Amino acid sequence: MNKQRTLAALRVRRITLPLIALATLAAAILSVACADDAQQAESEQPTRVAQTVEQVEQQQAMEQQAAQQESYAMVDQQQTAQTAVAEYEHQQQAEQEAMQEQAQQEQAAAYPSSGGGQSQQETSTFRPSPGATTFEDYPTIGWRVTVDDDTSTFSLDVDRTSYFLALNWVEAGYAIEPASVRAEEWINAFDYHYDLPDVDDSFAVTTDILEHPLHDDLHLVRIATQAPEFVDDTPLNVTLVLDASGSMQEGNRVEIARAAAESIRSGLGSDDRIAVVLFSDSIVDSESHQPPDDRDIRRIIERLRPTGSTNVQAGLNLGVRFADEIRRERPNAHNHVVLMSDGVANVDATDPFAILRTAEDRDDSNPLRLITVGVGIANYNDVLLEQLAQYGNGWYRYLQDVNQARSTFSRENWLALSVPFADQARAQVRWDHESVAAWRLVGYENRVTADHNFEQDRKEFAEIPMGSATTVFFEVELSDTAISKGLVDLGEVELRWLTPMSSESNRQQVWMVSSISRFGDDGFLDLGSVVALAADRYSWFGQDGLSGETMALAADHIRELASRFANLPEDIVNSRAAVDFGKLLFSMGAIAGGHESENPGYSR
Template identity: 30%
Template sequence: MRTIAHRAGAMAALAAIALLAGCETQPDHAFDRALGSTAVAPAPAGPSPARARAQGLFAAPALPPLARNRESYQPIDSNPVRLAAEHPVSTFGVDVDTGSYSNVRRFLNAGTMPPADAVRVEELVNYFDYGYARPADAGTPFAVTTEVARTPWNPDSFLLQIGIKGYDIDRADRPAANLVFLVDVSGSMQARDKLPLVVQSLKMLTDQLTARDRIAVVTYAGRAGTVLEPTPGDRKAEIRAALDGLQAGGGTAGGAGLKRAYELAERARIDGGVNRVLLATDGDFNVGVSDVGQLRELIAAKRRTGITLTTLGFGTGNYQEALMEQIADVGNGNYAYIDGLAEARKVLVNEMSSTLFTIAQDVKVQVEFNPAKVAEYRLIGFENRVLKRADFNNDRVDAGDIGAGHTVTALYEIVPAGGRGSVDPLRYGTTGPAAVSPDAAEFAFLKLRYKLPGQDRSRLIEQPLAASLLEGSGSIEASADLRFAAAVAAFGQILRGGEHTGGFDYGDVLELARGARGDDPLGYRAGFLTLVDLARGLQGS
């Protein structure tokens, strides 16, 4: 389970589990208060769905304002600028989720700007691969790459890019998978972008499985039901028939469905394999048992036994993303939003190993900045993954997991010592640690902790960051991958209000991204350019 460190995260997680447990149906405003979430505002005028389709995107249907107001998101406050002399250490857990990117795309395709809290910048950045070097073998599950370059939106600062690349698994060598598809078939799932898309998506995943694997199907509406007992993955006709027979209607007994899914996962457990429940829903739970503690313990207990939970979000109008993300965190899994068949193929086919097969658990990052070289810094994104400094060495504190082949990118904006920052130093000094000698050879020290799957003790990777990287980066052009990552980070920050990006606008993002598109065999980067253009059109910029 990834630790939720946002100031509202703990309360939101508790409320999310309460809803999963199947609390009585609440009015919309009560639901939003329970999650501490923000409702989606009515859409401004913008491109029609027809225009989005003409640009080669999956366009979500336009939503009436009242339906939109039922969507909810966990509030996010952007990370502040920190003075290195006062707060030299930054610690966070990794985040491999990408659901925010496809959800933002859904809004833009429908001619609507996304609400700020729907935009998690790190998930936008991590949607893309940046060509990081792969680890040589599974002994060290990932390799670390760093780069420093001038910040595109601020000539007085630099970007530090930290890239983590997990080792990948050949399909022939992957572990056997025991999967339970837990499908919401309640009345809210009737729309074409919900249950019909769920069925098509799960068929795609089914096609990737073999006789070694096991698939079961559980549904929940007014009550939970087993549609398919654990079945070998090569019996595809049976699995497809079970999926084709799903129909939406009734309430949402999410708690009962989850219990049934875990029971089947336990019954078909594969020792040494992947044992996972895949929950496909719009997140609108409202009927079931009300014992929050019992259900919370169920999820935690199953996680400890190696049965994890992945959430796949679908649909528009009443989408409860805060709930979906929190459930994935509690279940030690990952969260993705499926806005069309292309995204289903990306998550469940192209990146199946990343989605299903964990190679490192509780991955934490800690960066200590040298105040003699760095005046101030800001972590871009990861707001709900921030950890306390002491949490880094505490193996009982959970953090994010990394799947096979996963890429994780973190960006810091830093101002060198003596540079033009945004925070004045204290007049009477600081009680923080004394700065090291100004001629020190390092501007920062990077540490990563992780556990191999099934182990309780973490391992440590350490890497000093040479001061020459920071001092010489002003005259060296950034790599195409860093420029593209910077463009995506700028886009996300502008969507959230542009507090730290100054006059940098969507046109600047387009220019930066076009020059860094590079090799794009699957067209993901081209799709990003289209989204930026849509946002620019909606804003009239």
């Protein structure tokens, strides 16, 4: 407090002393002016006693003019002094504003390490959400008491679109839309360097227990599945369905889609085949499957231009027809239909399930895999693209710019993504009653399913490309007995999936036994926990019916997680992925700041 008063006194002296000097200078100028005018008036007094009336009148006019000039001089000198004072004050204000701006920038840069704590008005420079965006706000998953419910069943997931969509928003100056946050897609956006399995026909499954970074009485359980990598010479049948509607003219959407399409085409081999469909309110142009270097294929990709409305149904119907025809001709190839769009369907069917019904694939033995690729910020339908991929036996990606389009669909990446290891992959976790008193799944809200569905092969269960990893976090309450043991027996996890091409059913059971790690023992485990909990807590801000106390708790948690993130090992924090996540944490903190409590009290 004394330091603040001293600084305030110094600022007052810094401003007051120059003002006094300026005022003294102005008074001196006025005094000299008055003395000169008086001297001039005395010299002009008449020396003759007798004057004519005309001379008297002339003298009076001269005196009035002199008085008027004196008045003008005083006004000019006052204005000069006032202008000098105003300019000085303006300069001082500009310097103070510059200092404040610099301090805010330094605070923003330091936010992840300091945890912020500022209100939204003080830290947020983000614009409101862009217009015409469509997201599905899935209700968060609550806690389960193990004696009442000991089983969690859900589809595996390798999508990461929610994360990169949020990153694109923040880099464009927008605040993150809480409804857009799917925690599992944030978690799975990061590489945690899992070991590959020893064999090529099953997953590597690891289980870890971590002290909870927010609650002393809780723990986190991480379950990770890693698919194998292998050489697969199976040829590819690829059908590109490209949105050429008017909404694609916004920003550089067309350039991104064209770059991705050209990267896919150029990455294919001579044994592969590719078709292209351009659509707007109807089919703009198309070419059935040809070798990848075909001149007409290249011409149609280059011809992609925005015009008209958006009839996704028409584009997919023709694309699926082309894909089914080439599948019959080449039954031993993998089949992919790639839809690139902003998802804003406004002609014919606009619901994802209605679109899928008209473009239904009835051959489950060698399915068509619908991959959706989203582009754009405003005027964007995330729900349509996400649901088409989930129920179309494929996966969903989001592209920020041309460079990401080229890298995502480079030959190396595309060939890895296009080779499936598992179809309709799902997991079921069965908790041990004696070790786990209660549990809660983080994220996966639109991937959970009824326990009895685990026995069924369903299209909404995920396709897992070779080499892909899936990470799942649970918040758990362990029993005192389990904590006291060196190793904790958590229960078991079972995986089920179909082998692509053969549709052979597979199952893999793993007992979950692990020791308890402290935060700081494993940097990648710590990173995953921060990402998982930050995304989960931020998603609460988009849900209706949650109390102000719950919102304050979420805000306090995000602040604490930002501090935890800043203390991760330098090689992790300085990585490109972590730097990007730091941007998201700052944006999340700016929004959450308006909900923070004055005295955080952490409880479940």
